[in-house]
Amino acid sequence: MSSSPALLSSHTTSASGEAIVLRDIVFTWPGQQMPALELDNFSLRAREQVFISGPSGSGKSTLLALIGGIIAPQRGRVEILGQALQQLPAAQRDRFRVDHIGFIFQQFNLIPYLSILDNVLLPCQFSAYRRQRALQQGADLKQAATALLRSLDLAPALWTRPVTQLSIGQQQRVAAARALIGQPEIIVADEPTSALDSDRQQGFLDLLQRECAQSGAALVFVSHDLRLAQRFDRLVALEQINRAAHARDAADQLEASA
Numbered sequence: 001m002s003s004s005p006a007l008l009s010s011h012t013t014s015a016s017g018e019a020i021v022l023r024d025i026v027f028t029w030p031g032q033q034m035p036a037l038e039l040d041n042f043s044l045r046a047r048e049q050v051f052i053s054g055p056s057g058s059g060k061s062t063l064l065a066l067i068g069g070i071i072a073p074q075r076g077r078v079e080i081l082g083q084a085l086q087q088l089p090a091a092q093r094d095r096f097r098v099d100h101i102g103f104i105f106q107q108f109n110l111i112p113y114l115s116i117l118d119n120v121l122l123p124c125q126f127s128a129y130r131r132q133r134a135l136q137q138g139a140d141l142k143q144a145a146t147a148l149l150r151s152l153d154l155a156p157a158l159w160t161r162p163v164t165q166l167s168i169g170q171q172q173r174v175a176a177a178r179a180l181i182g183q184p185e186i187i188v189a190d191e192p193t194s195a196l197d198s199d200r201q202q203g204f205l206d207l208l209q210r211e212c213a214q215s216g217a218a219l220v221f222v223s224h225d226l227r228l229a230q231r232f233d234r235l236v237a238l239e240q241i242n243r244a245a246h247a248r249d250a251a252d253q254l255e256a257s258a
């Protein structure tokens, strides 16, 4: 449930100032013959906001799972805030993830039987590091959560509603508050705007990018929608850097022409 003292020490960046470093990665899903991801180099500086694009199957979710330490590469190195993930046993890797990375998923993954406040505070239940950092932002955890909800434009009248009675846009902002609580150094957002119309996408990104900038978090934002890319420090087209995607395309073309 709680972080070990060693992991409570600050892990803000690596010595080189990078929040995420992936080197010489090869990852193949179990039962598959060809790798899903082959990357020479992918890195993200502290506080940097990066947009990751790529067609379906180009490896976006695989990349995010590697960054979160949910899967481990067969070859290569994943370093988060200077910590090599392969050096951590699985349980410590899980704890490291909840301490330092806030995730926003496409489906939000809110827990329907918990109140909005309890949904937001969930990471603080699992991470003493996040709990401590949240307490630095408010007199108590509730105040830290309500401050975030307010800054994400969720009015107090909504806080007592079941999450199932919120609009998609409101649920998404609750999911963002849950990712941001306790100021994790990295926010990973996987297609969080795909269910919204264009105006709401922009509005959500305004809030998310502002909160990340304020808390000093680096942001990894995955989307198909290239119109959003110009708002970011950098665009990474995954199909261009993932050699496995090239190899798979070539194999598909060969099969189609046979």
Ligand SMILES: Nc1ncnc2c1ncn2[C@@H]1O[C@H](COP(=O)(O)OP(=O)(O)OP(=O)(O)O)[C@@H](O)[C@H]1O
Binding pocket: 029, 030, 032, 036, 054, 055, 056, 057, 058, 059, 060, 061, 062, 063
């Ligand atoms: N759990 C899994 N088991 C086996 N193969 C998988 C698994 N997850 C993904 N793959 C394969 O790995 C490759 C990359 O998939 P991934 O889901 O990372 O792509 P993506 O860019 O996120 O796609 P999408 O935009 O459709 O979500 C694909 O060929 C996919 O079929």
